Amino acid sequence: MEPIITVVGFLGAGKTTLLRYLIEKFTNYGWQPFVILNDYENANMDAQQFRQQVKLNSIKALSGSCICCSGIVELRHTVNRIQERKKGVTLIEANGTSDACTLMEFLGVGLNNRFLPPIQISVVDVKNWQKRGEHNELERNQIQVSSLIVLTHLEHIAAKRKEIVIADIKASNTLAKIITMDNLDVSLLPELLPLKNKAQKIDHQKAHWASCSSNLPELPDVSCIYSICKALPKSILRVKGCTKIDGENNYTYFERNPDGEVFIRPFNGIPVTGTKLLTIGLGSEPHVLKKAIDSALNQ
Template sequence: MRKNAEAIITVVGFLGAGKTTLLKHLMTSYIDKGWNPFIILNDYENANLDVQQFIEQMEAKWVRALSGSCICCSGIVELRDFVNSIPERANGVTLIEANGTSDACSLMGFLGVGLDDRFLPPIQVSVVDVKNWQKRGVHNELEANQIQVSSMIVLTHVENTSADRQDFVVKELRRINPLAEIIYMDKIDVSLLPKLSPSENNAQKLDHLKAHWSSCSADLPNLPDLSCVYDICKAFPKSILRVKGCTQIGNEEQYTYFERTPDGKVYIRPYHGIPVTGAKLLTVGLGSELSLLEKAIESSLIAAESRT
C-alpha cells in the first residue's frame, strides 16, 4: 500500500437520519482544507436527484450516482469497479453514501476485497438520528445493525431532545459498538477521518432480506401549487418509509425538491438545475408500486382543481 494511499469513507444510516447532510458537511470541509473529494451516491431509485446538491460546489465529473441496486450486495461489484477507476489526484478522498437500508456489515465485508492498493482499507461512519433511534418498529434490528462495524458514529437530530434522551442513546450505541468514536457533526475534524482504522467490533449477522425493500418511481407532472406536494406525501401509508420528488410548481421555471422522512415530516427546498431523468416521484418501502404513486399524483391534481 502506498504511503499516501487514498481514504475511502462510507457513510451509512437509516432513512432520513441525515447521511446527505453529513456528506455535504464532509465535502465542504475537505474542499476548504485543500482536499479533492470524490463522491458516490447510492439509492434504490434515481440517485441522480441528490447529485445536484453536490455539483453546486464540485465539478460534475467528481460526483457519481449508482441507482437501481443495493451496494451491500447486488451492486457491490459495480461499486468496487468504479472506485478502482477513480482518477488519482493529490489529497484525494472518496466519500460514499449508502442507501438508507443497506446491510452495513455486509457492505464493509465485501467492499474492501479487490480494491487497488492505492486505497486505504475502507472505514465506515454511521449517522444516528437521536430523536428516532430504535423507534423504527420492525426495522429496529436493521438500524442497530448499521452501527456495528462503524469506526465513528455521528449524532444528528439532537434538537429538541433532552439530555437524558441523548445519554440513553449514547449508552445504547456503546453497548452495541463499544469501539466506535461517538461525536456530534460540528465536532468532526475531517483531517482525522482518514486516520481512522476499520472497526474490529464483533458484529451479529443480519438476515439480509431485512435490508431489501421494495421501491418505485413514476414521472411527476408539474404541480399547480405546493399543497399538491403535501397531498402526495400524505397519500402514502406509514409502510412507505421514504417519499422523494422533484418537479416544477405552478409557473415557476425552477424545480422544487421535496421529501417525506420516516417520521412523516415533509421538507421542501429549491432544486438547482434540471434533473437529468426528468421530474420524478420516488418511494421506498412495503407497497411501493406504480399504481400507488399514480393514484397519489392523480388525487393531488383533483384536489388542486377544487381549490381553483
C-alpha cells in the first residue's frame, strides 16, 4: 500500500526545504514520489522548482483554495487519480496557514484502498516558535496531530531555547517524535502511524488569510527586490516573487519570511505564469503591491 505524508507548518518554517530533502532521500531509496503542492495564490511557481527532482507528471499544484476545507475534495480527487507505481509515496505540502487538524480529519475519508492512512509531519521554526502574536494558536494547532515534528532554523539558537521549544511542543503533543532534519531517516517514515491525539479545535477562520498577486516587471538590479520586500507592510507575513534582473538571462526567485529575512536564488526555468509578486497576510491588496513595486522602481 502507498504511504501518504502531509507536511505542515507555519509560513516560512521550512516546509519546502524538508520536502526537497524527502524527495531526494526517497528517490535514493528506490521510491517513486508524487508531489502535491498547495498555496493560496500560485502553487505553480513553487512546483517548477521541483522539476529537477521529479517529472512533470509526478507533481500537481493546487492553487486558490485551502486544502483543509474548500480544497479538500480537489485534494482527495487528486490523490485518488495518482497512477499506481512500484514503491510509490505521495508527499503533500500544505499551505502555511492550514488548519492541520481539520486537514487530517478530512483527508483520510474517501481515499482509495491502495493508500495507507495519511500521516502528518510538522515543521517547527525553533527561532520563531510561539512568537507569532495573534497567530500563535494556529501555529500550535499545526503540531497537535503530527506523528513527527522536525525542528528547523536552529542556526545561532541557544541550547536553552531549543529545550524550551521542545518542552512546549511536548505539552501539546506528547506522542510525536521530535527530531532535526539531520536525524531524519526517511526509510522509517512509511512505517509511522497516524496520531490519535484529540486535537484542540481552533476557529477555522483563523486559517483563512488574505492573499494577492501582481505582475512584476523586469527590475534594474537586485537591490529593488530588497526595496519591494521592505516596502510591503509587516502584516503581510509571506512574500514570494519571480522576476528578471536587467542584463541577466535567467530568472530570479525571492521570498521574505515572517521575520523579515529576504532570500534570493536562481529560478529553475521560465515561470509558466509570468513574473509575479505574491503575498499572504493582512494588507495583501493589489494597490499595496503596486505601490511597493513603483516605490522600488522610482528610487
